[in-house]
Amino acid sequence: xxxxxxDQLLPHQLDPRLPxxxxxxxxxxxxxxxxxxxxxxxxxxxGHAVILTGLxxxxxxxxxxxxxxxxxxxxxxxxxxxGPDAAVLGAPPDRPGEPPSGRSPRSMRATALGDWLQxxxxxxxxxxxxxxxxxxxxxxxxxxxxxYWLDPRGALGFTTSRYYRAALPEWIAAWHGADPFAGxxxxxxxxxxxxxxxxxxxxxxDDSPGEVSREGRTSGHPLRDTDVRVVMRRxxxxxxxxxxxxxxxxxxxxxxxxxxxxAPDLLGLSLSGTDYIGxxxxxxxxxxxxxxxxxxxxxxxxxxxLDAQVGPGRVVVALTSDHGVLDLSEWLVATGxxxxxLEGGRVDARVLKRELEAALERRFGAVPAxxxxxxxxxxxxxxxxxxxxxxxxxxxxxxxxxxxxFLATQPGVARVWTADEIARGAGPEPFATLYRRSYDPERxxxxxxxxxxxxLVSEYPEGTSxxxxxxxxxxxxxxLAGSGIEPGVVRGRAAPVDLAPTLADLLGIPVxxxxxxxxxxLR
Ligand SMILES: [Zn+2]
Numbered sequence: 001x002x003x004x005x006x007d008q009l010l011p012h013q014l015d016p017r018l019p020x021x022x023x024x025x026x027x028x029x030x031x032x033x034x035x036x037x038x039x040x041x042x043x044x045x046x047g048h049a050v051i052l053t054g055l056x057x058x059x060x061x062x063x064x065x066x067x068x069x070x071x072x073x074x075x076x077x078x079x080x081x082x083g084p085d086a087a088v089l090g091a092p093p094d095r096p097g098e099p100p101s102g103r104s105p106r107s108m109r110a111t112a113l114g115d116w117l118q119x120x121x122x123x124x125x126x127x128x129x130x131x132x133x134x135x136x137x138x139x140x141x142x143x144x145x146x147x148y149w150l151d152p153r154g155a156l157g158f159t160t161s162r163y164y165r166a167a168l169p170e171w172i173a174a175w176h177g178a179d180p181f182a183g184x185x186x187x188x189x190x191x192x193x194x195x196x197x198x199x200x201x202x203x204x205x206d207d208s209p210g211e212v213s214r215e216g217r218t219s220g221h222p223l224r225d226t227d228v229r230v231v232m233r234r235x236x237x238x239x240x241x242x243x244x245x246x247x248x249x250x251x252x253x254x255x256x257x258x259x260x261x262x263a264p265d266l267l268g269l270s271l272s273g274t275d276y277i278g279x280x281x282x283x284x285x286x287x288x289x290x291x292x293x294x295x296x297x298x299x300x301x302x303x304x305x306l307d308a309q310v311g312p313g314r315v316v317v318a319l320t321s322d323h324g325v326l327d328l329s330e331w332l333v334a335t336g337x338x339x340x341x342l343e344g345g346r347v348d349a350r351v352l353k354r355e356l357e358a359a360l361e362r363r364f365g366a367v368p369a370x371x372x373x374x375x376x377x378x379x380x381x382x383x384x385x386x387x388x389x390x391x392x393x394x395x396x397x398x399x400x401x402x403x404x405x406f407l408a409t410q411p412g413v414a415r416v417w418t419a420d421e422i423a424r425g426a427g428p429e430p431f432a433t434l435y436r437r438s439y440d441p442e443r444x445x446x447x448x449x450x451x452x453x454x455x456l457v458s459e460y461p462e463g464t465s466x467x468x469x470x471x472x473x474x475x476x477x478x479x480l481a482g483s484g485i486e487p488g489v490v491r492g493r494a495a496p497v498d499l500a501p502t503l504a505d506l507l508g509i510p511v512x513x514x515x516x517x518x519x520x521x522l523r
Pocket of ligand 1: 008045047
């Protein structure tokens with residue numbers, strides 16, 4: 001079973017007219033054309049958490065990528081782990097005061113398809129691979145045979161943590177080679193050249209306002225450099241990230257002899273390049289279009305290699321994404337498709353945070369140097385500083401209410417949800433249900449900010465993002481293909497949270513009771 005997640009893929013990008021692997025899945029698979037994530041906080045970690053657990057993010061304990069710990073007030077990364085048994089292989093020791101660089105799935109409060117499969121079918125093996133640690137770890141569940149991701153800091157390449165293994169297998173060292181520039185990075189071009197012609201291909205002009213300028217806004221984005229850290233930084237926003245991830249995964253399939261044993265094996269593969277490219281240039285950019293065509297071609301070769309090893313008819317492929325994305329604000333405004341009342345369509349999250357902190361200091365008093373603010377703002381979530389509240393004798397609810405009433409009047413804000421409302425399921429639908437599914441009482445904020453539809457809340461002045469409860473951030477492709485699955489297009493409700501129970505049922509292993517996902521009809 002191959003579960004393929006393409007980070008930030010929109011439904012229309014799974015186009016049956018594409019000549020390669022994406023097109024093949026769209027033509028030969030069972031396409032759930034109205035599929036969308038069923039939770040509000042549409043980020044990568046929760047998006048991946050639901051796919052193979054069959055549970056909404058709140059119940060997995062992964063409400064967002066990074067949350068504020070209610071007691072320590074420190075930021076917690078969804079797969080961060082300070083334990084010595086979670087150190088990333090090959091990484092230098094952590095420096096004091098920095099967030100832990102260790103990685104594990106210990107924040108997950110749930111098991112996943114891989115755990116169910118290994119328990120039900122002795123000999124079954126589960127591996128995951130991704131450009132991002134959080135994606136590989138979420139898809140793996142508690143105990144995969146291996147979970148590998150690309151370490152973004154430098155020359156480590158694909159690695160894992162001690163949680164999974166004490167040492168990397170030899171084939172991984174061989175894949176990388178002794179010198180990265182003579183080994184795994186040898187095939188990278190000097191620059192990313194791509195077509196620049198405006199429509200008819202449906203894309204925007206190559207040089208469009210609002211695109212991130214860091215690596216240039218037009219074809220010829222630099223890639224090679226003598227410093228591997230520079231190459232890694234650039235690689236993430238080019239199609240070669242996914243090319244390399246697929247090559248690594250193809251080598252894993254061969255070296256670990258996946259799909260040829262007595263029991264089914266599971267490979268969770270998440271491709272991250274589409275997400276970085278979408279954030280930088282927008283989903284309608286020439287860059288996104290070129291990346292999609294290259295991915296389509298790479299996937300054709302990958303699926304052929306998989307068929308060749310495992311045998312045609314013995315592979316089931318499920319493809320989906322962890323979230324969608326909003327197109328570039330500047331493009332939405334220019335084409336008259338923005339509903340955001342703000343000029344430019346952007347809400348500057350840094351300004352909002354500063355003004356909230358100032359308003360609460362005016363009301364409750366100045367915050368001593370070195371102390372966190374009255375309310376800690378991390379993206380859409382706001383967590384009241386319990387330590388300060390206790391020291392000053394101010395009730396938590398009073399601080400939360402002051403923050404809520406301040407934020408609710410700010411431009412670009414549709415509604416500010418309190419944790420109590422979310423837990424009770426109160427408030428307007430469909431949002432009340434979507435926010436409740438994202439809610440974890442220990443990890444969610446005391447308040448959650450809902451932006452106005454098509455307003456981009458971001459701390460960056462360029463690029464675009466996702467994370468809202470609107471359909472552009474929730475709608476994703478969902479397709480299953482392979483033996484026992486009738487091709488066709490199916491309309492109506494379907495969600496990535498349905499994949500785990502659907503695949504468990506297809507594999508003939510017990511489907512845990514109490515899941516949020518439903519078994520999708522495959523014929
Ligand atoms: Zn993502």
